[in-house]
Amino acid sequence: MGIKRVLLKLSGEALAGEKHTGFDEATVVGVAKQVKQVIDSGIQMGVVIGGGNFWRGRTSNKIERTKADQIGMLATIMNCIYVSEIFRTEGIDTVVMTPFMCGDCSVLYSKDAAMEALNAGKVVFFAGGTGHPYFSTDTATALRAIQIEADYILLAKAIDGVYDSDPKVNPNAVKYDSITLNQVLEDKLQVIDLSATLMCLENKMPMMIFGLNEEDSIVKSLTGDFNGTYVNID
Numbered sequence: 700m701g702i703k704r705v706l707l708k709l710s711g712e713a714l715a716g717e718k719h720t721g722f723d724e725a726t727v728v729g730v731a732k733q734v735k736q737v738i739d740s741g742i743q744m745g746v747v748i749g750g751g752n753f754w755r756g757r758t759s760n761k762i763e764r765t766k767a768d769q770i771g772m773l774a775t776i777m778n779c780i781y782v783s784e785i786f787r788t789e790g791i792d793t794v795v796m797t798p799f800m801c802g803d804c805s806v807l808y809s810k811d812a813a814m815e816a817l818n819a820g821k822v823v824f825f826a827g828g829t830g831h832p833y834f835s836t837d838t839a840t841a842l843r844a845i846q847i848e849a850d851y852i853l854l855a856k857a858i859d860g861v862y863d864s865d866p867k868v869n870p871n872a873v874k875y876d877s878i879t880l881n882q883v884l885e886d887k888l889q890v891i892d893l894s895a896t897l898m899c900l901e902n903k904m905p906m907m908i909f910g911l912n913e914e915d916s917i918v919k920s921l922t923g924d925f926n927g928t929y930v931n932i933d
Contacts, residue, residue, distance in 0.1 A: 702921060704743040704817065705851050706844035707734070708836070711752035711778055713857045713911040720752055726912070727782055730855075731789040733917040734822060738791060742921060743817040745847055746824045747840045748782060750774030768832035775836060779826035780804060792821040798830030810846050817847065837895035845902045852899070852906040853920055854891070859910030860928035861890055877929040890930060899930075906930040 709730065716723025737744060753774035754767075762770075776797060783793040794816045796808040805826060806812065816823050828839040844852045858866065859874070863886070866872040880900040883890050890896065890908060899906065909916045909927025919925055 702742055702850045704745075704847060704849050705737075705853050705921070706745045706747065706840060706847065706849040707853045707855060707917065708840040709746065709748045709778075709782070710856045710911065711749040711774070713855060714748070714778065714782070715752040716912075722752070722781060724785070727785045728789070730782070730911070730917065731786045731791065733915060734786060735789050735791055736918050737921060738820065738822065740921075743820075744822050745813070745817065745843060745849065746779070746782070746822060747836055747843060748775055748778040748824070748826070749836045750778060753777065765832040768828075768834075771836075772827045772830070775828060776801060776804065776826040779824040783822075783824050786822060792819070793824060794821050795824040795826050797827035799827060801827070813843075813847055823847075834894065835892050837891040838898070841891070841895040841898040841902075841904065844904055845898065849904070852904060853917065854906055854908040855911040855917060856908060857911065859913060859926065860908055861888060861930065863888075875928045877931060879931050879933055881933070883930060900932070903932045905932055 712719060714726055715721055716726045734744060750771045754771050779795050783795050786793050795805040796813060797805040798808050800807060813823050825843045828834060828836055829842060840852060861875045861878055862872040864872045880896060883896055907920045907927055907929055909920055913926060
């Protein structure tokens with residue numbers, strides 16, 4: 700496929716495993732082992748992690764949206780620090796970047812610094828979202844993928860691809876092997892949020908969506924043995 704660089708988006712809920720909250724260490728170690736294979740093959744990787752295993756503030760009407768989103772940003776930082784450390788135990792060099800100062804927990808994001816780290820073979824964790832409320836980690840994923848000139852966004856989710864309806868509700872839901880970003884918009888499939896979808900469409904950023912819990916799913920997405928859904932430009 701001629702892939703040089705990817706942006707991996709990990710679902711916080713998927714990292715929690717069957718506990719649905721916090722971390723399932725075996726799951727994270729499994730991810731780290733796969734990422735090590737990818738890095739060793741010469742492909743560069745950035746990572747964004749959602750915060751849903753700790754915080755879903757938008758479901759509450761008691762907390763003002765800006766504050767709820769700020770808590771969510773901090774949840775993503777906790778996730779990135781933890782996963783980064785697990786990666787290091789597997790022999791992967793990492794750096795955690797945030798769009799705002801966060802003491803010595805992270806370094807301040809800049810494209811130049813991120814590219815330098817990626818070119819040095821490090822996995823770069825983009826924590827803290829965009830640094831602003833009203834933007835999800837989906838939007839942060841699209842933004843960072845575009846900025847680092849990734850070839851693909853890899854969306855590792857708790858579900859194994861894109862369906863024409865919610866498979867949790869509809870047992871007859873049909874899974875797509877391939878779909879376009881325009882089709883995602885037209886059919887309101889909610890693969891990623893609207894802002895992120897429009898950014899990917901405008902900047903011609905394709906995606907691969909797959910189940911994190913499937914065996915070697917991250918590696919398979921980059922070796923042709925793919926069982927998820929390709930989201931293409933056209």
